[in-house]
Amino acid sequence: MENINSLKEKPLWQLTGKEFLDLIEGSSTKSNTENSENSKFTEKKYVYGISGIQSLLNCSESSAKRLKKSGTIDEAIIQNGRKIIIDVEKALELLKNNNKPGLKKR
Structure with missing residues (x-):
């Protein structure tokens, strides 16, 4: 050859x-x-908007809004105006390590 x-x-x-x-x-x-x-x-995975949080966590719209508002996953969220981008791996890691009493762990 x-x-x-x-x-x-x-x-x-x-x-x-x-x-x-x-x-x-x-x-x-x-x-x-x-x-x-x-x-x-x-290669990173992202979800977009409240509907992205819903599909990621298989939860209702109100639960997704409550989670975003709580600040638990703020480090995984990039927001510019109404555009919301969530880093999936980081959000799941933050939820795993969550110790806030207001959100239920399963």
Whole structure:
């Protein structure tokens, strides 16, 4: 098998079938490992608005509003005007460590 870099320098019409397959296989293997490494660090999950809190915790709208108003998950909330974005992992961690008597733990 030729070096992948030398195959990249060759015009496409001059590649043999084997060289072409080696080139595709070499580049896809490299990109798959790069993508999996990058996704470990950059992938975060967010929910949006009161309805996002409802779906995350499977609760009613009033319970979601009460939870947001309580300040328990304030560190997980980004709010600009009426737009609300909640970091899922952080919100669940804050709820797990919650010691406020007003909110029930299950």
